[in-house]
Amino acid sequence: MRALVDAMVGAHAADRERYELLATEMPHRSAGARRSEGHLRGALRLALAARADELPRRGELERTVFVVGHMLDALVHGAVVGRPRRLSLAAAKEETVRAICAYLRS
Numbered sequence: 001m002r003a004l005v006d007a008m009v010g011a012h013a014a015d016r017e018r019y020e021l022l023a024t025e026m027p028h029r030s031a032g033a034r035r036s037e038g039h040l041r042g043a044l045r046l047a048l049a050a051r052a053d054e055l056p057r058r059g060e061l062e063r064t065v066f067v068v069g070h071m072l073d074a075l076v077h078g079a080v081v082g083r084p085r086r087l088s089l090a091a092a093k094e095e096t097v098r099a100i101c102a103y104l105r106s
Contacts, residue, residue, distance in 0.1 A: 002097050004043065008072065009093050012080040041069050071100050
């Protein structure tokens with residue numbers, strides 16, 4: 001999860017203004033948005049399926065992929081665009097990982 005959060009934050013933080021513009025102006029149901037969402041869900045599905053025996057939600061992979069995908073999207077957006085000045089990017093990434101892992105363990 002840490003590697004995925006690092007990659008997503010890194011990709012979005014590399015050009016914060018462009019990411020913010022795309023996040024606010026690109027229709028959520030556009031072909032590009034659906035393609036990006038599909039790639040993220042595919043990566044999550046593979047990662048979670050590989051460790052399904054460790055997760056309490058066995059047999060509920062699609063629901064878990066849905067929730068974790070939206071958690072990632074919202075928390076990465078917040079870390080890159082809406083983070084308070086006193087919260088470092090490293091701390092925001094750590095809290096993102098912590099929140100998602102807590103969900104997965106629950």
